[in-house]
Amino acid sequence: MEIFSGILQGFTTSLSITNLVYCFIGVFIGTLIGVLPGIGPVGTISLLLPATFRVEPVSAIIMMAGIYYGAMYGGSTTSILVNIPGEAASVVTCLDGYQMARKGRAGAALGISAFGSFIAGTVGVVALMFLAYPLAKLALNFGPPEYFALMCLGLAILTYLARGSMLKALSMALVGLLLSFIGIDGITGLPRFTMGMVHLMDGVGLVPIAMGLFGISEVLLNLEEVVRRDVFATEIKGLLPNREEWRRSKWPIVRGTIIGFFLGILPGGGAVISSFISYGVEKKLSKTPEKFGTGMIEGVAGPESANNAAVGGAFIPLFTLGIPANVTMAVLLGALMIHGLTPGPMLLKEHPEVFWGTVTSMYMGNVMLLALNLPLIGLWVKVLKIPYGILFPLIILFCLIGAYSINNTAFDIGVMVIFGLIGYLMKKFDYEGAPLLLAFVLGPMMEQALRQSLLLSHGSFAIFFTRPISAVAMGLAVALILSYFLPFLRRKRPNLEEDSV
Amino acid sequence: MNAKPAISVVVALIALMLALTAPCWSADAKYPTKPIHMWVGFAAGGSTDICARSVSAIAEKSLGQPIVVENKPGGGGALLLGLLASATPDGYTLATTSDTPYTRAPHLINVKYNSMEDFTPIVRLGLQRQGIVVRADSPFKKWQDLIDFARKNPGQLTYGTPGPGTTPHLAMEKIAIQEKVRFQHIPFQGDTPAMTALLGGHVMAASTGALGWMQHVKAGSLRLLLIIESEGMEGMPDVPTFKKVGYGFETPTAQMISAPKRAPKPIIDKLIAVFSEAMMTPQFQKVARDQELLSVKPLAGADFQKWLQSQYNMYGTFIKEVGLQKEAK
Numbered sequence: 131m132e133i134f135s136g137i138l139q140g141f142t143t144s145l146s147i148t149n150l151v152y153c154f155i156g157v158f159i160g161t162l163i164g165v166l167p168g169i170g171p172v173g174t175i176s177l178l179l180p181a182t183f184r185v186e187p188v189s190a191i192i193m194m195a196g197i198y199y200g201a202m203y204g205g206s207t208t209s210i211l212v213n214i215p216g217e218a219a220s221v222v223t224c225l226d227g228y229q230m231a232r233k234g235r236a237g238a239a240l241g242i243s244a245f246g247s248f249i250a251g252t253v254g255v256v257a258l259m260f261l262a263y264p265l266a267k268l269a270l271n272f273g274p275p276e277y278f279a280l281m282c283l284g285l286a287i288l289t290y291l292a293r294g295s296m297l298k299a300l301s302m303a304l305v306g307l308l309l310s311f312i313g314i315d316g317i318t319g320l321p322r323f324t325m326g327m328v329h330l331m332d333g334v335g336l337v338p339i340a341m342g343l344f345g346i347s348e349v350l351l352n353l354e355e356v357v358r359r360d361v362f363a364t365e366i367k368g369l370l371p372n373r374e375e376w377r378r379s380k381w382p383i384v385r386g387t388i389i390g391f392f393l394g395i396l397p398g399g400g401a402v403i404s405s406f407i408s409y410g411v412e413k414k415l416s417k418t419p420e421k422f423g424t425g426m427i428e429g430v431a432g433p434e435s436a437n438n439a440a441v442g443g444a445f446i447p448l449f450t451l452g453i454p455a456n457v458t459m460a461v462l463l464g465a466l467m468i469h470g471l472t473p474g475p476m477l478l479k480e481h482p483e484v485f486w487g488t489v490t491s492m493y494m495g496n497v498m499l500l501a502l503n504l505p506l507i508g509l510w511v512k513v514l515k516i517p518y519g520i521l522f523p524l525i526i527l528f529c530l531i532g533a534y535s536i537n538n539t540a541f542d543i544g545v546m547v548i549f550g551l552i553g554y555l556m557k558k559f560d561y562e563g564a565p566l567l568l569a570f571v572l573g574p575m576m577e578q579a580l581r582q583s584l585l586l587s588h589g590s591f592a593i594f595f596t597r598p599i600s601a602v603a604m605g606l607a608v609a610l611i612l613s614y615f616l617p618f619l620r621r622k623r624p625n626l627e628e629d630s631v
Numbered sequence: 632m633n634a635k636p637a638i639s640v641v642v643a644l645i646a647l648m649l650a651l652t653a654p655c656w657s658a659d660a661k662y663p664t665k666p667i668h669m670w671v672g673f674a675a676g677g678s679t680d681i682c683a684r685s686v687s688a689i690a691e692k693s694l695g696q697p698i699v700v701e702n703k704p705g706g707g708g709a710l711l712l713g714l715l716a717s718a719t720p721d722g723y724t725l726a727t728t729s730d731t732p733y734t735r736a737p738h739l740i741n742v743k744y745n746s747m748e749d750f751t752p753i754v755r756l757g758l759q760r761q762g763i764v765v766r767a768d769s770p771f772k773k774w775q776d777l778i779d780f781a782r783k784n785p786g787q788l789t790y791g792t793p794g795p796g797t798t799p800h801l802a803m804e805k806i807a808i809q810e811k812v813r814f815q816h817i818p819f820q821g822d823t824p825a826m827t828a829l830l831g832g833h834v835m836a837a838s839t840g841a842l843g844w845m846q847h848v849k850a851g852s853l854r855l856l857l858i859i860e861s862e863g864m865e866g867m868p869d870v871p872t873f874k875k876v877g878y879g880f881e882t883p884t885a886q887m888i889s890a891p892k893r894a895p896k897p898i899i900d901k902l903i904a905v906f907s908e909a910m911m912t913p914q915f916q917k918v919a920r921d922q923e924l925l926s927v928k929p930l931a932g933a934d935f936q937k938w939l940q941s942q943y944n945m946y947g948t949f950i951k952e953v954g955l956q957k958e959a960k
Contacts, residue, residue, distance in 0.1 A: 172674075176702065179684065273833030274817075314706070317818055319795030320958050321706075321740055328713050328743055331706035397827055452846050453827050457674065460823075464681050467921055474846035538701050578820065585817050586789055586833070 137259060140486025144494060149189050149487065156193035157495045160200015161502060164207070167214045167341055167532045171201040171458045179465055187469035188484045192491040194465055198458050199251060199441045199492065202401065203499045206243040206434050210236060211513055212525055214345030219401035219437035221340050221567055222409045226422060226429030228348075233425050236511050237369035242379050242427055243434035244503040245371070250387040250435035251496040254442025257391055258489055266450035269395045274582035275593045279603035280396070281576035284403055284568070286610040287410035291564050293423040296614075299565045302556075306566040309334055310573025317581045329541040336402075336571060338533045338546035343563040345529055346550025349522050351557055369507050371427070379431035382412050386435030393436075394443020397455045401440040405433035406568050442492070448473050449485055662722055662898050663696040669888075670701050670715065672708030672728035678842060678922050679708075682756050682886045683727035685918040689909040698725075706740070708732035713743040715750065720891040722898035725753070730885040731797075734942040738950045739796050740958045749892050751899055752939055754906045754931045756886040757924030760841035761799050761859040762870075763790075766829060767852050769836075774856045774876055777836060781812040789815045790836040791825035796955055798882040799838035801946070802859045804953035805880060829853070840884070841923035862925065882949070883942070886924065887935075903931045 143149060159178075163169045175194050182190035205217030210227035223243065230239040272280070285303070292299030312323045313333030324330040371379065386408040393404035412432040413422045422429050447453040452474030454460035466473050471481055478485050513521070533546040553563060587593035595601045669687050673679040680702060687698040703711045708728040718724040733746045744750075763774075771777040781788040792800040795818045807814050817834050819825040822843030829837040830852065837844070838859070847853040848867075858864055860881050861874040873881060888906055890899065907929035909915060919927040930938060950957075 176680070183688065270827065270831035273828055273831050316820055317795065318956065319739060319818075320956060326741065328706050328710045331710065331740075332704065397824065447827075451827070451830065453823050460674070460677070464677060468681055468685065468918070470917070470921060472846050472921070475850035475852060476846055537705070538703055582817050582819070585815060588786070588815075 133260065136482060136486045137490060139483060140488075140490035143188060143483050143487030144192065144491035148186075149192055149491060150494065152185070152189045152193040153196050153491045153495050154498055156196020157200035157203075157499050157502065160197040160202075161204040161499065161506075163197070164201035164204020164216050167208055167216050167337075167345065167529055169532050169535050170217055170337070171198045172461055173535055174201075175458065175461045175465065179461075179468065182465070183468070187466070187471055187481075188487045190469060191462070191466060191484060191488050192495075194462055195445075195488055195492060196495045198462070199438065199495060200499060202251075202438050202441055203244065203247045203503055205437070206247075206430070207240065207510055208345075210239045210243070210430070211510060212345065212521075213348040214525065214529065215340050217401075217437075218336050218340060218571075219405050219440075220434075221344065221402070222405045222433045222564065223430055224344050225409070225564060226424070226426045229423065229425035230427065230430065231514065235375075235425065235427075236514060237507050238371040238375050238427065239430050240507045240510060241370040241504070242375065242431045244500060244507070246379065246383045246386065246431045246435040247438040247503075248496055248500040249383055250390060250439040251441065251499070252493065253387050254391050254394070254439040255489060255492045255496065258442040258445055258492075262446050262450055265395055266446050269397070269447055270451075271599060272396055273597075274579045274586060275597050275600040276603070277396075278576060278579035278583055279594055279600035279607070281572045281579060282607040283603045283610070284407060284572045285576070286607040287407055288565050288568055289611060289614040290410040290413045290419070291406070291562075291568060293562060294560055298561050302561055302563070302566040303569040306569030307573045309339070309566075310570050310577070313574075316574070316578045317585075329539065333574070334545055335536055335542050336567070337536055338542045339549045339570065340567060341529050341533060342546040342549025342551075343553035343556070343567070345525065346546060347553030347557055347563075349525055350550065350554040352518065352522070369511065370504075375427045379427050382408070382428045382432035383435045385411060385415075386432035387439040390436030390439030391443045394440030394455065395446050397447055397453055400444055400456045401437040402571050404436040404440045406564075406571075408432040408436035445489070449477055449488075451475065452477075662901065663694050665723065666697045666699050667691075667694065667722070668701060668724050669698050670703050670711055670724065670726045672703065672705075672711035672726060672732065674702055674704045678759065678840070679727060679729055679886055681918065681922060682924070683888075686727075686756060686888070686906060686909050686915055689912050689915055690905050693905050693908065706732075707736060709736045709740065709742050712746065712750070715889070715891055716744040718891045720894040722890065722894050722902065725888055725890050725902070727756075727886065727888050729759070730887055730939065730942060733887075733889075733939055735796060735798075735946045735950070737943070738947050738957060739955065741960060747940060747943060750889045751892055751894060752931075752935045753888040753890055753899065753902050754910065754929050755935050755938070756888065756910060757919050757922075757927040758860070759884040759886065760864070760923040760925050761802070761839065761882070761884070762841055762844065762855050762864075763799075763803070763836060763838045763857045763859065764829065764844045764848065764853045764855050765836045766832060767854050769854065771836070771856060772854075774871055777856060778810055778812060781807075781814055782810070785813040786815050788812075788836065789817055789834045790838055791817050791819050791828050791834040792838050793822045793825055793840065793843075794818050794820060796950070798884045799840065799859065801949050801953060802882040803838045805882070805949060806878060808952065809878060845923060860925065880949075885942075903929075907931055 163174045174197055201217055205220035206223045208214045208216045209220045209223040210231050213224050213228040215221040215224055227239045288303055312330055314331050315322050321331055389408050390404040394400050409429055412428045413419045444455040444459055447455050448459045454463045463473055471484055530543055533542045536542050583593050594604055669683055671680050671683045684700050687700055691698040709732045711726055712732045715726045736742055737746050765771050803814060822839040825837045825839050826843040828834050844853050848855045855870050858870055858872045861872055863872055910929050
């Protein structure tokens, strides 16, 4: 019953005119910065932080939370339209979303990601309301061995991410892992592969790599093929998903929501990994996995739902334990503290209006986002009609500003340009960017968790198999990999028999 | 329909982006005549960032010019000091960092600056509280219990820290030398991951900044065994300090503001006066308390430089003693 009085109190707070206005400002800014590649919620929230000093704490938090989940809505837009991920969590949306746009289904792709985001976002909020406290305890069961096993499972997903040659996909994953080694070694504190460059001490940024590999390379590739222009000019049939597309998206949205919410709770995991895993799951379950990467709506619906559900999940450790699950949450934690609130076990006791007010405002915010985003689809689709001579320089300009704004350094622009060239060559030789990025995201956490685990176990690998959660995740990872390679083995067997005969 | 509305949206978006990232330019005259840039060596939302933003928000009122806070994180603040060393020394570029890139980083990595020569320290904002905590259900009721366990079980006591070479890590290694015991260090990336691992029972103890554990100690889920400093803590008179258990050393971490070397003396004096005053306002004192900053009285000018030099020397000796490696040239 305590929950219901809390929810009631929350709605009284969040439904006040002032808070509704702040919520709207938040989701509106969030949508904008989500659309703009590079400029993410982290930078925006920290820029707006001083402006909220004179505002009621709960209103400030409502607005900043709105920026965060608003960005998750907007992030898919550029992925779908021009193959440039607006946020790291929308990288995987490029794979099929962009292809849908090329086939004249940009509206459907944008529509399904808006609806998927709405459904997942709303379910995530409801789950956050009822499950926050029990789940917070569950998240604590994840120690270094569990994280390592989970990361192995994530890498095993790789076998489903690859479209063409498995060998090429694995080699790209290795490149991703190698790239993730750059920077300060988390165990010894010594810099690795930095070539004496201080900029490389914290490693290479994910966003400049993603913008380069996907966006810049796409622009370069299109420069050669002016004729293909008419692919985009094909008439855009209907702005919203049709009945068939809805039928195909239904279950991916449900699965994406569940995956996103649970991975969102885990510190470090969150939106990016859950979007990759959702994509892998949809491809695995699909009857036509070979069609993924050519414009399958399942490959948009699942990941876009997952990254929005992850938002609800990410608030759980922040509000209940004071543990930020990702960088954006860390900035929000700082914002709460500036307003004199310390997130953690005492927050619900001392400031219930902040907890319930913010959570219930997210419900309103999701409704606003849907209302805001659906009419915009028509406008976004028209972006595709802008002549290439204007569109391409604009894309490059957005990417340059976006890359600079991440850390206020021109170094990231260089990284983006270099990876743009690499991405161009990769596309020419049929190497895929997605496995590289997945491995790059998982790499640092995986390495840190592996070495921490071995320090804990004094060097024994048994630690990964004696703890139940990690044993299950490891088992799943092995099963995933075997299920990929078994068909090969079976297919080869008859040949062997023939040979022996 | 044509593409015009879409283009105008795009143009509006560019305008927004430029507005978000544009620096401000204006002519020179009597200091300050244009906005001052306050670089922060760590990411937004962290302790250093919060200190920088709140002290800047107060100081800009007395300076009469806005202070633009920009985060330039990287290499634990070493990236920022490298940039600051080559910034124009005109008082329009300042930096807020912890003392890490000044006093410890040069002993561990090859930095691109001379931390004792290239900068003018302006003011020390405070010292970060630190302590060693265990879970509430831990058998270690007091500090001596933990030491006794470590003595009987060499290398079995696992403890988490915010990272290798951080002050809470150095403190534990110094203790191990003094007590002649062996701990098993498990480095994490920051206070929070270390605290999460302790709450989940994956490590037996954690040595971190107070921001990580204060809420949990108050809520009763963690127990504070030892405070890594000679002063006790308000509201927790029973918790022993380093001094009380007989450790004759401290491992402080400071938050501080500095400027490039060779900025005109009148400007530096003005900045020292303005920031010292800002620090003593009730607004900043509250922020400092929330951030678990200790001894918030301004330390500035030559005294501050002397303190930095002593810390630099001390950590140089510490790091050699506990056997941490330095990056190869």
